[in-house]
Amino acid sequence: MTKIWQIIKHEYLRHVLEKKFLISLLSLPIMVVVMFGVAIIVILFSIDDTPVGYIDQPGILTQAYEREQDSFFNPKIDFLSYEDKAQAQTALESEEIQAYYIIPENYSSTLLVELYYLDEPDSDVQSQFDQYMRQNLDTLQGLDPQVINRLENGTQITIADLDGEREMGQDQWYLVFTPFVLGLMFFFVVMTSGGYLSQAVVEEKENRTMEIVITSVSPNQLMTGKIIGNIALGLTQLLAWLLFGWIGIKVAGRVWPVVQDFSLSTEYILIALLAMVPAFLMVAALMAAIGATMTETSESQQISGLFSITMMIPYYLASPIMMNPSGAIATALTFFPFTAPITIMLRMALTVMPQWQLILAIGIIWLFAIFAIWFAGRAFRMGMLRYGKKLSLKEIFRKEIRA
C-alpha cells in the first residue's frame, strides 16, 4: 500500500510541480476572462445614456420615471419633456437628446407612439421608455386593472412535469447552459489526466525506467498508483476551475443579478457523479493501456485524439438532442459509454429521463469501466517491456499472461 502511495505521490507531484500544468490550469479561466473582458469592453463602448425626449400630448406621464433595478450595463435613462415637436427636434439635432417620442392625442385608442431619431437608440432605451409608460398606465382612462397588471408584469411561463417534481421557468436558462459547461469541464479534465497518464507510461518505457520500477512493485500496483495519481491531478484541475467558476459567478452576480440564483439539485449532481466517475476511470484506464501498447508519445497522442472526438459527439449533435431530448439520437448516445455522461446531463436538464434508461446507461458505463481496467491491466503487463514494438489488440486478448 505504501508503494502505491509513493507512486501516486510521484505521479501527482511530477506534473503539479511543472510549469506546463500551471499553464494548462490557468489557460481556461484566462481565456474566459479575456472573452468576457472583450465582450464587456464592446458593450461599454456601445452604451449611450444620453437623455431621451418626449412630447406627451394627452398628458399621460404624470408620475416620475422610476427604475426598479439599476445595472451597470443598462444605466437609467433620463426622459425630458418637450412642449412641441420643433423644440424636441432642435434638441435632437444639437445632440442634447438621442431620440424623442411623441405620444399622440389619440393614444388611448391607437396605443401607438412615434419615435424620432438620427441613429436608432438601442433596445434598452426603448424598453426603458416602455417601462416608463407602463408605470403611468393607471392614468389612462377605461383600462381594466387586470390588463394593466398583465401589461406591467408580462408573462411568466413555467413548465412542470406530470408528477410536479420538477419545474422549469423561462428565466432558468442556466439549466440548459449548465450541462454544456459541466460537460466541457469533464471533457477537459478527463482528456488532460488521461493524456498525462498515457504520456507517463510511454515515457517510462521510452526512458527505460519501467524495468527498474517493475522489479520493485507489481504491475498492478504500478497501474493503480498511476491511474489514481493522474485522476487526482485531473480533480485538482477540476477543483481549481470550479473555484474560478464560483468566483466568476460571484463577480458576474453583481452585474447580472440572475446569475446569483444559480443552483443545482442534489439529484442532478448525484447522477452526474454516478455517470462521470466511471467514465473518467474508463478513459483513464484505456489511456494507460494505450501508453503501455504504444512505443512513442506522439502515437499515443494520436489515439487519444480519437477518444476526444468520440466524447465530443453530444456537442456536435447538441441541436437534435435539445430539439428532441427523448428522441432516437439522444437515446442512442445515452447508451454509449463515451457519450453517455454528457448526453445524460443534457437530457436531464431538458426532460425527464425514464428511470430504466438512467439505470441502464449508468450500469453500462460502470461495466465498461471495469472492463477497461481489466483490459489495461493485461495490456500493461504485456506491453510494458516492449521497446520499439507495438502490442496488437489480438495479442492482448489471446496471449496467456501472468496474473
Added chain:
Amino acid sequence: MSIINVLNISKQFGEVQAVDNLSFDVRPGEIFGLLGPNGAGKTTSIRMILDIFEPDSGEISVLNGPMTEEKKNHIGYLPEERGLYQDIPLERCLTFLASLKGMEPKDIHSQMTDYLKRFELYEYRGKKVKELSKGMQQKAQLISTLIHDPEIVIIDEPFTSLDPVNTEMVKDMLEMKRDEGKAIIMSTHQMNQVEELCDRILLIDHGKRVLYGTLGEIQNQFSSKDIMVTPLTELPDAIDGVREIKKLNGRFRLILAEDAAPNQILKNLINQGVELTEFEIAVPPLNEIFIQVVQKKGGADND
C-alpha cells in the same frame, strides 16, 4: 547454501527458444559472471529470475522460495536498458526509486547522501537527470541499484560509459559488497573484468549452458599444453619434446609434442643451458575461450 537456484528453466518467444533447459545456482558472497554472445538468453534469464517473465518450464528459487513482492525489496537490479526519470531532479528521482524498495525516508536520506558523496554526485543532486553526463547517470543508476543494501545484486554491463577511475571505484564497491556476503550476478562482455572480478561463471549460448564453474576450473579445462617462456639467453632451435616454437614480443610459446610433459621440458631447457626469467603453463584468456566456444557452436546470432 545458494541464494538463487535455477533448475531446468526454458522460455520460448514465438518460434525462438530463448532459454533452453538452463540450470545454475548463485551463492552469497560471490560475484557470478553471466556470459554469452548477444541474444544468447542472458537478459531473458535475468528477467525470469526477477519474475518479469514466467518460465515455460522449470523452477526458480530466490531467497529460499518463489519470488514475492516482499523479496523485491532485497534485490538491486541494474538493467541493460538503462534509464532514470529525465525531467526531475536527481535527488527526487533516487528518493522515489528507493521508496519503491520499501526504504524509510530517513534511511533514504542518509544512504543517498553517503552514496552521492562517494560517487562525487553530491553537488549535482538538485540538477535534472537529463542535465547529467552519461557517466554520471550511470553512477546514479548504480546508486539506485545499491542504496537499499540488497542481498542480491543483478547488474548488466556495469562499466559502460565509465572512465578508468570510476571503473576502479565501481569494481571496489562490488568487491566490498561481495565481502559483505551479498550475491552479485554480473553480465558483461568485458572479459578482462570477468577475469578480475568473477568467482564463478556461466557461459550460455542459444539459451543453453555451455560452460559453468569457477574461473580456474574453466581455464584449466581449456589450457593447452603450451608453455610460455622468457629466456635471458638464446633459445636453441630444437628442444626435446617441443613440436614448435613461436616468438611473441620477447616471449616464446612452446607447443609441446603429444607425449611431452611440462616438467620434462623444463628439465631439458636447463640441461641445454638456457637461463629463464619466466616459465609458465599457458592459461588461455577468457576472451579466447569465449570466442572458441561460441564459434564452435556455429556462431552467435544477433539481438
